Amino acid sequence: MKKNALLMAILMISVFVLGVTLNTRIAVEANNKAVDVVLDYPEFRDMAKQSDETLSWWFEKFAGLGVEYVGLQEETLESLLLENKQLEVLMGWQLLQEADWREKYPSEVAVYVDNKEVSEFDVFVATKSKEVFDFIRHGFTSRYASEKLEILSQEEYYAILLKGTMRDALYRNNYTLVDMDLKLSSPRHKPHSSKLMQVGLGFDREKINTIQQSGLKVLARPYTYREWMSEEYLKVTFEDLEAYDMKPPVFIFSGGEVLGYPVADDMLTRYMIENDIKAGLIETSVQRSHINLDGIDLLVRSLNYNAVRVFSVWPYIQQRFGYYNYEAAEEIENTLYRAVTERNIRFIYFKPFKVDQLSTRYNQFIYITDYNAYEEMFHRFENRIADHGMILGRSSSLEPIRVRIAKQTLMGWGIVAAGVLLLNYLLKLNNKIKYGLLAAGLLFVPAGFVVRPMLMDKVMAMGAAIIFPSLGMVYFCNRCFQYIYREPKEERLYKQILYAVKDLVVISAISLLGGLFVAGILSHIEYLLEMDIFRGVKISQLIPMVLFIGVYIAYFGYKRKIHYNHQPVLSYRDIKTFLLEDIKIIYVLLGVIVLGVGYVYLARTGHETNIQASTMELIIRNILEENLLARPRTKEFLIAFPILMLGIYLAKNKIKSFVFLLGLVAVIGQTSIVNTFSHLRTPVYLSFIRTLYALLIGIIMGILYILVFEAGKRLFLKIRDIKILQ
Structure with a gap:
């Protein structure tokens, strides 16, 4: 902390401004x-x-x-037809193709057609109901320019012609024509209907x-x-x-x-x-x-x-x-x-x-x-x-909240400081590079908000969504490293569980801070009304997973022995060994499985995909929703949070083998916390309660997972000892 005092100071100031901004947003949401x-x-x-x-x-x-x-x-011509009003509506070409149109309709219609050309895009309206005619005539003549229509007959068989153009035409496109060889033909069709039938009357x-x-x-x-x-x-x-x-x-x-x-x-x-x-x-x-x-x-x-x-x-x-x-x-x-x-x-x-x-x-x-x-x-x-x-009651509306550039800049500086902190943990930057990056970031943020404010706020929100869950996983790797290599083994199970609970809370708090930054920096009214949206949700869930691999290698190396006094850093040798690794078939199969799971995980985010939750899962969600103020996310409390606790428990038991895989799953929960706050239309209090519920239930599930694992471990050791004695 002392080595990064300046970064932490900037981050603390930024968090204070974030609190002020969120307080304003919460007050606005409370009045809606x-x-x-x-x-x-x-x-x-x-x-x-x-x-x-x-x-x-x-x-x-x-x-x-x-x-x-x-x-x-x-009312429109279309609605009148749907209500079975006494009314005929034909396209211009349909009128002329009726064999008996001259005998059927008033003589004024024939006179008009003979003297003036009727376009295929025109709409012919006829009725024998004076009430219907008066309504249609008044609707058109009182609202629209006289040159757009022609009243042909005002007695007995009433008729009006609406003058259409190609822009008004509506065509059928749900069928094709083929010849004997099943070759497609593309004939030119007459307009099936017209947009003029939807003109308000x-x-x-x-x-x-x-x-x-x-x-x-x-x-x-x-x-x-x-x-x-x-x-x-x-x-x-x-x-x-x-x-x-x-x-x-x-x-x-x-x-x-x-x-x-x-x-x-x-x-x-x-x-x-x-x-x-x-x-x-x-x-x-x-x-x-x-x-x-x-x-x-x-x-x-x-x-x-x-x-x-x-x-x-x-x-x-x-x-x-x-x-x-x-x-x-x-x-x-x-x-x-x-x-x-x-x-x-x-x-x-x-x-x-x-x-x-x-x-x-x-x-x-x-x-x-x-x-x-x-x-x-x-x-x-x-x-x-x-x-x-x-x-x-009478619908309320949100007050037009806006976040001033000064506040956005200060919050952005905190995100920059956190980003430099993350790089420092990965690469062990010297002071010259570290403070050079910090200075460049501090200058870039206000310049970006002045030049492209509606782009810069998304960039900073994306940074927060990636950086803070990654910092949380840095903490995870740090604690696992300390437990495995530098601290004595903790024999008492209840203390192992307490460590797991404590570390889950701390890591989730770091990720939560990232979610709050997203909610604060994107508090503009256009985001709350979803006139604008944060489009970085999926990528902000993927990148922390990639960064976790780098963080893990920095702490635990890649295929090399780690000493207790090892200083975590992402070394060139580890990267080279990783990139030049001989690929075994099992690796390919595991990679395909991981990619498949990752695709399903990302694709299920949102409502614009065919990959949706199962019926059973939806029923469970409904039960939670009906009994809690906000439904916690299943992947958090049932998978990611308990798995993170299990990883800490294994580290306390000096078992390194599964830490990487468990950590990779745990990242999902941390990015999900930020994702919860990235749904900007959702009130902040509801997102916070949802995360709190997930954390509480996740702790219970994590304790259960640890107890099951511990019972399984003891059973395995007991069976092994019996076989040795035999």
Whole structure:
């Protein structure tokens, strides 16, 4: 310590700044405790049709469960067709291919077609219902430029032509044509449909009344097509929101862009600021970041991050009724619980449960229409989130926390000091090189934050995620070296266990410091909202394993005898011997196994891989989650932490043979600690509790492993002695 006094001093100052930064973040997270649940109108309408009750009855029931809003999208030609309105919609080329179109439709249609060319990209709309026609006509004429449509007939058989372009066309691409020799043919297809069918026409007053008369409010979801976007559309939409008392607390945008983008997004921003409306960031189905809508990040920044993360109950989640040996909606409840407690979700777009797929082709399901199933799930869910101080209500949002460059720099200096410390343990640097590296690092950090702040914070977080678990394993190797070569053998088992517990706690504390550095230096609001993410998770789990090999060789050498007065250093001779080692078949087989295990370990990190936990493991996870405030990580408490304790126990018994392999497994637990805090959307307190649970349970499992090993060792010695006597 005396030789590294300057490094330790810088690290201590950095830790103090880290504490101040984390205190600010924790305070911000503590004020973000209200969760909103909004019902999806189309899904509940379809569910109500399968039940014995009306849609209004269902809405009234959910109003008593803490639900305040029902999400309602604007009507479109597509939605009108799906609701079986009296309506015909044809592409321009389809109209002209109908043999009797001149006789079937009003004469005005034929006159228009004869005088002006109808494009294959145009959309022809016809209806005999005046009510439907008036709604469509008002929707188009009040919102969009007159040159984009032509009203062909306004009597008896009403007709409108929407003028489309190639950019509006939608084509089928799910089939191919082949000849007799099975050679592919690529014909040019006519457009199957058009994006103009998804252009917003306004809200259905009858649906609005159904929702409002049930005691709920309308969460309006206006939507239109980018090519038809205009300030006039936004003006009419805002007037409708005011007129029907359905100004939303959160805008959840549909389509591929935010409302008004790209021609009138500033108008939307002003309206949202004036009315304190949050932007909804819809989490992707793989639970990572949010759906990328054009203009969404710019909008959130313009609103000073007045935004909320939205969890949509995706179809695969709706179908988890009676899942994982549960009788009802417990697994769906678990999914919602994880979303709000672990991922900063404060807005749930809720859809009813589904079972028994009726038709794979048409994706039709039977809904659960037992109200008790929903009531029980909501009550359990509300009670569980109450343990975290959360309530159901108007969704809260995170304050726009930012970490100033001065704080980032000071924290970065601590990471640099820790990095120099790690190199010194490996290479035994002389003072000139050691302090030269330190000076270079101290200059590089502020320069990096000034030039590329959003890159530099990731670089420093990556450094912390690699350096501190590696320092923890330096401590592991140091203690094992001391126990094996320099300290007398400890005969008493309970003291061996105490040493193992103590060393596990110290090593984990070092790694925990790395996790806290990641959580502190990446405390910017964009990370908490997952507008930006820390992409170094997998590599920060791999590199410490490689570094551990170097640390182990530095302490124990490679194929050479170690004396008690050996000074640990990674020597050229050890590296050369290692690199020039004759490769035996057994080494290759072991390498393949290690690589396979490593791949599975890294691939299972996250939700974007087909390699997932087994059903049994998921059931065990659920049991832990239901009984603890945070579910500890299985690989920590069941494998890595107990294995580390077993390694210390063997070292205390002067058994060196398995220290390397056990240490290699133990690294997984230390990198996992940092990985827990690298999930920046998770509140710091929850990550800390999760790690603490894993450590406590891991200690218990470690003691059990040691006792089993000790019993096995004594049994082996007893059998050996009996054979000798015989």
